[in-house]
Amino acid sequence: MSESPERRLPSARTGPTVPYASYLRVYEPLAAFPEAERAHWSGYARRGDAPTAQDELRRSLADLVRVPVVGVPAHESGDAFTAERDGVLLVCPWRTRLRGWLALQELEAEFPRPVLDAALPPTARRRAAEAYEAWRERNPDGRPWIRTAVWQVPLRWFVLVADEEREYLPGERLRYRTPMVQARRRLARGLRTLRAAEGYGVLAEGLVEVGSWLEEFHPRSMVELDYGGLLHALPEAALAADRSARDLAVGIAALRAGDTQGAIDAYTDLAERWKAVRERLFAN
Numbered sequence: 626m627s628e629s630p631e632r633r634l635p636s637a638r639t640g641p642t643v644p645y646a647s648y649l650r651v652y653e654p655l656a657a658f659p660e661a662e663r664a665h666w667s668g669y670a671r672r673g674d675a676p677t678a679q680d681e682l683r684r685s686l687a688d689l690v691r692v693p694v695v696g697v698p699a700h701e702s703g704d705a706f707t708a709e710r711d712g713v714l715l716v717c718p719w720r721t722r723l724r725g726w727l728a729l730q731e732l733e734a735e736f737p738r739p740v741l742d743a744a745l746p747p748t749a750r751r752r753a754a755e756a757y758e759a760w761r762e763r764n765p766d767g768r769p770w771i772r773t774a775v776w777q778v779p780l781r782w783f784v785l786v787a788d789e790e791r792e793y794l795p796g797e798r799l800r801y802r803t804p805m806v807q808a809r810r811r812l813a814r815g816l817r818t819l820r821a822a823e824g825y826g827v828l829a830e831g832l833v834e835v836g837s838w839l840e841e842f843h844p845r846s847m848v849e850l851d852y853g854g855l856l857h858a859l860p861e862a863a864l865a866a867d868r869s870a871r872d873l874a875v876g877i878a879a880l881r882a883g884d885t886q887g888a889i890d891a892y893t894d895l896a897e898r899w900k901a902v903r904e905r906l907f908a909n
Contacts, residue, residue, distance in 0.1 A: 645858055645906075648678065649772040649782050649835075650849040651805070652708050652715035657843035666716045670707045678706070678853050681719055697725035697753045708802075708847065715847050717770045724769050726757040768841050776858075776906040777899055780873060781831035782850050784815040785839075788871035795861055799852040801870060805839065808848040812836050818881045822888070825880075859902065869895060 655663045681704070702721040707714065729750065732741060741750070761767070774782075785808040786801035793799045812832055819829040839848070856864060876891030 645775055645854050647774050647778045647853045647855050648849070648851045649774075649785075650706065650717045650851065651770050651839070651842045652706065652710075652717040652847040652849065653770070653843045654713050654715055654845050657846070658716070665703075666705060666707070666718075667714065669703075669705060670714055670716070675707055676704055678851065681721070697729060697756070698722045708849075710847055713845070717849075719771065720769050723760075723767060724771060724773070726753060726760075727769065728773075729753055766841075768838065770842075772838075776855075777903045778850065778852060778855070778869065779831065780869075780895060780899065781828055781835055783870040783873040784812055784832060784877070785835070785848055786850050786870045787811070787874065788868055791868070791870065793865065795865070796856070799856050799864055799867070801850040803848050805842060805844055805846040805848055809836070809839055812839070815877050818877050822880050822885075825892075855902070858905070869899075 655666060658666060698721055700722065702719040704719045704721075706717040706719075708717075709715065729745075732745075733750070786803050787807075790801045790803050791799075792801070812835065816829060816832045816836070819825040819832065850870075852864070872891055872895045876888045876895065879885075879887035879891060
């Protein structure tokens with residue numbers, strides 16, 4: 626639940642596009658939330674002025690250009706993405722503060738200390754860590770509804786969706802939406818296949834971790850895989866031709882059928898294509 630509403634920034638529809646990030650989101654039905662939050666999100670959805678993913682990212686980036694830098698927001702966001710499916714309102718809270726804490730932990734593990742110190746002073750990181758620990762004591766079951774990846778869509782995410790769920794509108798969106806029950810079923814089946822084969826341990830481990838996250842949500846939720854800002858960073862022809870969910874499904878099906886070489890060819894081609902996208906992170 627929001628502690629304090631965030632300051633509104635210009636809409637992504639009128640401001641410059643912030644690229645590079647893709648998202649895996651879970652939208653839960655109102656029944657999954659405590660009563661106080663149900664009233665909040667119901668009223669929020671009735672306003673009819675839902676912010677976009679670019680709005681969310683731009684607000685997060687605004688803290689990083691302040692002096693001093695604000696690594697994690699002081700208050701939790703009161704915003705969310707909403708959708709309606711079969712007449713049921715579904716809500717995906719931003720939980721920007723929680724995701725900021727989790728992202729900071731990832732940075733601590735991935736970057737050298739001098740780089741971190743230059744980007745975010747040790748005192749700021751220490752304060753953020755202390756605030757997170759205090760929050761965890763009050764919210765032991767807290768978890769984010771949104772996962773973010775920069776300059777890629779992690780291959781394990783494609784296991785959750787199917788090619789027929791792909792929605793592509795040039796210049797607007799490339800996403801997949803699927804019921805939670807379908808996402809869990811595909812994940813379980815793919816995991817069984819990968820565990821029975823050799824050489825796919827990393828992908829299998831990633832699926833276990835994603836599966837544990839999905840288990841935290843209401844069974845009537847919806848899962849969304851959104852290319853987000855990658856839509857504005859990659860050539861339109863490449864996006865139009867991209868069928869990554871289908872290609873990964875083909876590879877897993879080949880593996881299940883005992884066609885080892887077919888599986889290797891499909892997986893290698895897909896991995897190389899996304900490796901080329903990730904390498905843009907380091908381009909001048």
